[in-house]
Amino acid sequence: EIVLTQSPGTLSLSPGERATLSCRASQSVSSSYLAWYQQKPGQAPRLLIYGASSRATGIPDRFSGSGSGTDFTLTISRLEPEDFAVYYCQQYGSSPRLTFGGGTKVEIK
Amino acid sequence: QVTLRESGPALVKPTQTLTLTCTFSGFSLSTSGMCVSWVRQPPGKALEWLALIDWDDDKYYSTSLKTRLTISKDTSKNQVVLTMTNMDPVDTATYYCARIHTSSSCLHDAFDIWGQGTMVTVSS
Numbered sequence: 578e579i580v581l582t583q584s585p586g587t588l589s590l591s592p593g594e595r596a597t598l599s600c601r602a603s604q605s606v607s608s609s610y611l612a613w614y615q616q617k618p619g620q621a622p623r624l625l626i627y628g629a630s631s632r633a634t635g636i637p638d639r640f641s642g643s644g645s646g647t648d649f650t651l652t653i654s655r656l657e658p659e660d661f662a663v664y665y666c667q668q669y670g671s672s673p674r675l676t677f678g679g680g681t682k683v684e685i686k
Numbered sequence: 687q688v689t690l691r692e693s694g695p696a697l698v699k700p701t702q703t704l705t706l707t708c709t710f711s712g713f714s715l716s717t718s719g720m721c722v723s724w725v726r727q728p729p730g731k732a733l734e735w736l737a738l739i740d741w742d743d744d745k746y747y748s749t750s751l752k753t754r755l756t757i758s759k760d761t762s763k764n765q766v767v768l769t770m771t772n773m774d775p776v777d778t779a780t781y782y783c784a785r786i787h788t789s790s791s792c793l794h795d796a797f798d799i800w801g802q803g804t805m806v807t808v809s810s
Contacts, residue, residue, distance in 0.1 A: 612796035
């Protein structure tokens with residue numbers, strides 16, 4: 578099973594700042610089958626990025642994903658107030674097992 | 687518009703069997719490329735994938751929970767049902783269903799639409 582480790586656990590930033598979130602896999606993720614989700618309190622996760630770097634429908638271009646193999650990054654270029662949330666990475670290349678990372682909380686500094 | 691909604695008991699006793707239903711609209715699970723999955727999230731913790739069923743009735747399960755899970759679909763009702771046997775307090779979580787719309791394999795695409803989730807507490 579591929580284990581995903583997200584860092585940092587918590588990121589304290591101010592609106593307008595750049596956020597860089599890391600997701601490291603214990604084994605190479607096939608074909609960059611990696612997604613990022615945003616989850617706000619009391620809400621379901623929302624798909625942001627799939628295929629490591631493709632934005633989902635309706636996602637602002639301040640969100641970008643990059644990486645391959647075992648190291649992946651989600652970047653939020655300029656934090657908006659609505660971006661403060663928990664972010665999860667997920668790999669779907671190691672079938673039949675789908676796994677999530679432990680999450681990174683982006684909080685207001 | 688694609689929507690999914692989970693339903694089921696809010697409280698179950700230890701050792702009981704949990705049955706959850708995902709009722710969806712805006713797509714058909716008989717259409718090639720459509721899949722529905724279950725994911726859970728204990729309070730304050732991370733997401734955990736449970737099971738998946740595709741348009742061709744292929745089913746996939748979390749290795750650690752495989753012996754306790756059964757997923758099925760009723761295409762005519764636009765529903766997917768998940769049963770989990772021998773419930774324990776550690777199974778207390780919000781249970782989500784989510785859709786995958788794939789051009790290849792359900793195991794090689796992300797969850798694009800999620801339901802709002804249903805909270806299940808396991809307690810005597």
